[in-house]
Amino acid sequence: xxxxxxxxxxxxxxxxxxxxxxxxxxxEAKPNQITRAPRERQPAMxxxxxxxxxxxxxxxxxxxxxxxxxxxxxxxxxxxxxGKVSPLELVESAIVRIExxxxxxxxxxxxxxxxARAQARSAELGRGAFHGVPFLLxxxxxxxxxxxxxxxxxxLKRRGWREREDTFLVQRLRAAGFLIAGKTNTPELGLVTxxxxxxxxxxxxxxxxxxxxGGSSGGSAAATASGMVAAxxxxxxxxxxxxxxxxxGLVGLKPSRGRVSQGPGVGESWAGFTAxxxxxxxxxxxxxxxxxxAGPMVGDPYVAPPPLRPFSQEIALAAGRxxxxxFARAPRREFSLHADCAAAVRAVGVLLESLGHRMEESHPKxxxxxxxxxxxxxxxxxWTARDLDVWSLRTGEAxxxxxxxxxxxxxxxxxxxxxxxxxxxxxxxxxxxTRTVAAWWEEGFDLLLTPTLAEPPPLLGExxxxxxxxxQGWVRSGPFVAFTQPFNVTGQPAIxxxxxxxxxxxxxxxxxxxxxxxxxxxxxxxxxxxxxxxxADRRPPVYA
Numbered sequence: 001x002x003x004x005x006x007x008x009x010x011x012x013x014x015x016x017x018x019x020x021x022x023x024x025x026x027x028e029a030k031p032n033q034i035t036r037a038p039r040e041r042q043p044a045m046x047x048x049x050x051x052x053x054x055x056x057x058x059x060x061x062x063x064x065x066x067x068x069x070x071x072x073x074x075x076x077x078x079x080x081x082x083g084k085v086s087p088l089e090l091v092e093s094a095i096v097r098i099e100x101x102x103x104x105x106x107x108x109x110x111x112x113x114x115x116a117r118a119q120a121r122s123a124e125l126g127r128g129a130f131h132g133v134p135f136l137l138x139x140x141x142x143x144x145x146x147x148x149x150x151x152x153x154x155x156l157k158r159r160g161w162r163e164r165e166d167t168f169l170v171q172r173l174r175a176a177g178f179l180i181a182g183k184t185n186t187p188e189l190g191l192v193t194x195x196x197x198x199x200x201x202x203x204x205x206x207x208x209x210x211x212x213x214g215g216s217s218g219g220s221a222a223a224t225a226s227g228m229v230a231a232x233x234x235x236x237x238x239x240x241x242x243x244x245x246x247x248x249g250l251v252g253l254k255p256s257r258g259r260v261s262q263g264p265g266v267g268e269s270w271a272g273f274t275a276x277x278x279x280x281x282x283x284x285x286x287x288x289x290x291x292x293x294a295g296p297m298v299g300d301p302y303v304a305p306p307p308l309r310p311f312s313q314e315i316a317l318a319a320g321r322x323x324x325x326x327f328a329r330a331p332r333r334e335f336s337l338h339a340d341c342a343a344a345v346r347a348v349g350v351l352l353e354s355l356g357h358r359m360e361e362s363h364p365k366x367x368x369x370x371x372x373x374x375x376x377x378x379x380x381x382x383w384t385a386r387d388l389d390v391w392s393l394r395t396g397e398a399x400x401x402x403x404x405x406x407x408x409x410x411x412x413x414x415x416x417x418x419x420x421x422x423x424x425x426x427x428x429x430x431x432x433x434t435r436t437v438a439a440w441w442e443e444g445f446d447l448l449l450t451p452t453l454a455e456p457p458p459l460l461g462e463x464x465x466x467x468x469x470x471x472q473g474w475v476r477s478g479p480f481v482a483f484t485q486p487f488n489v490t491g492q493p494a495i496x497x498x499x500x501x502x503x504x505x506x507x508x509x510x511x512x513x514x515x516x517x518x519x520x521x522x523x524x525x526x527x528x529x530x531x532x533x534x535x536a537d538r539r540p541p542v543y544a
Contacts, residue, residue, distance in 0.1 A: 066544045068090065068094075070227070073133045076132070077132065080133070091113075091116045091132075091134050094134035097227060098182065100544065104204065105206060105209070105223070106200070109185045110148045112181055112182050115147075116179045125179070128176035128177045133179065133230065134230075135173065135178035137173075138217055138234055140190050141269070142235070142276060149161055151189055169233075172293050175292070176293075184203075187473075189408060191384065191474075193463075194462075195216065198405055202460050206222055206226040206542035207248065208505075208506060211247075213244050213457070214244030214246065214457065218247075218248075221248040224250055225248035225281075225540055226543055230285065231285050234279045235274060236488065237380075238485040239254075239483075242495070243480055247457040247506075249535065250498060252452075252509070259290070260275065269383065270380055273489060278293075283523060283527045287315050288311070307519070315523050315526075319521070319525045321357060322358070322525065323360065324512075325360055325362035326362070326363075328342055340456050340502040341456070344508040344510050345510050348499050348510045351499075365436075376485060377474075378418055378422065378426035382418050385414075388412050407471055409470075411471070411474075447514055449510065450510070453480050453509065456502055458476070483511055487513050493517070496510070497530070499535070501538075
């Protein structure tokens with residue numbers, strides 16, 4: 001059964017080098033080559049649990065791994081709730097995994113092990129849905145009281161900067177019961193789609209350690225994909241949840257604008273493009289954590305419409321028969337879509353059709369409008385200039401070109417040349433463009449299906465600035481934000497799912513986008529796809 005179009009005939013499978021109607025099979029990942037930590041280093045309850053929980057993932061890889069590493073956050077919380085494992089035992093197990101894998105991956109830059117142990121023993125540990133589950137916090141935007149904070153900057157690292165308070169998001173994480181065991185790597189100020197800051201060095205992808213895990217949440221993604229933790233904090237101003245989720249084989253949901261508060265220090269950032277959330281290995285964790293984090297802080301400038309029911313209930317509901325547009329070429333035809341990324345989106349299109357959904361070759365025409373690129377660059381450059389000014393004021397020391405990476409300084413210099421009128425013009429242009437994009441959903445479409453990325457995970461080093469091209473990180477990021485950045489501008493929810501793997505074993509994500517405020521619909525369809533093409537038993541070569 002060929003996918004239909006809006007009066008345009010069947011999709012041209014041959015042009016993509018594919019055969020219809022077969023669903024392209026997922027290619028098996030390489031066997032896990034890393035054994036678990038010595039048994040004597042594992043907590044007693046963990047050792048006793050190995051036989052009980054190995055059956056949840058009955059594969060050779062699971063048999064070789066720490067059994068708690070294979071469990072998602074929901075399952076770990078259930079073990080605590082039923083008294084089979086204590087919060088301290090979960091934390092000790094996570095610490096073993098971090099100590100084992102971090103020398104290879106460089107995902108965790110600030111271990112907070114003793115704090116996590118103390119929290120696990122404390123009667124004040126939050127009693128929410130994830131009571132006792134270890135967690136990692138990305139070292140950008142959100143911060144925890146008394147802990148180091150660098151935002152990927154050597155400038156702050158050298159000064160040993162620490163924040164005095166928990167952000168609202170961290171307060172919510174603690175209330176949910178998460179135990180923060182460390183902070184993860186991020187590029188300087190989150191400005192590029194890889195995680196290779198000069199301050200801390202590159203984070204490596206657990207599927208292939210010569211490749212990038214994506215950015216700017218690459219540290220959190222590498223840690224989650226490798227089994228250090230079941231979920232980790234992430235944020236997204238141009239794709240920084242979805243990009244590393246795609247590169248590391250994870251679930252990456254970017255919520256609607258205003259769904260998760262960035263307070264108290266941030267009302268909006270990058271003119272409202274940014275969103276806070278997590279990366280996870282399961283759809284149910286994404287839904288459950290969204291329940292825990294959603295909702296405004298008093299005074300937030302944006303508030304997403306409240307859900308009809310808890311998001312964790314949505315995943316059990318039928319998605320219904322949806323009308324889904326498919327967009328399988330680069331916006332503005334600026335570059336060629338890699339064959340693996342094209343194959344991924346086509347394969348998932350066939351899968352969705354087999355599940356009863358109506359698939360059409362259609363997308364918002366505004367995605368091909370080149371004007372939006374200039375608006376986005378002006379907004380981000382202006383905010384970069386402001387970020388450097390803020391840190392100069394907070395530290396009492398003026399930041400110079402020697403204090404930051406070449407791309408950061410160059411972007412800030414561009415920002416300083418933008419007048420107030422030009423900045424407002426860029427914001428007005430982005431908002432007008434948003435209305436034209438959102439109108440496509442008003443035509444009767446429920447979802448848009450795209451590749452998450454235009455290329456598979458790139459090699460480390462490709463984003464490094466040169467004297468001739470100080471903005472190399474932005475230039476190289478183009479194919480990696482082409483499908484993600486538009487929905488930061490519009491504020492719509494979007495999710496990357498690990499439904500395809502290349503012939504060389506690299507994860508290739510696909511993205512689904514819903515109308516503003518419709519995370520419920522995204523979670524339903526994501527759960528349906530997870531059930532149809534499960535990924536829970538797939539392990540990268542570098543795994544706990």
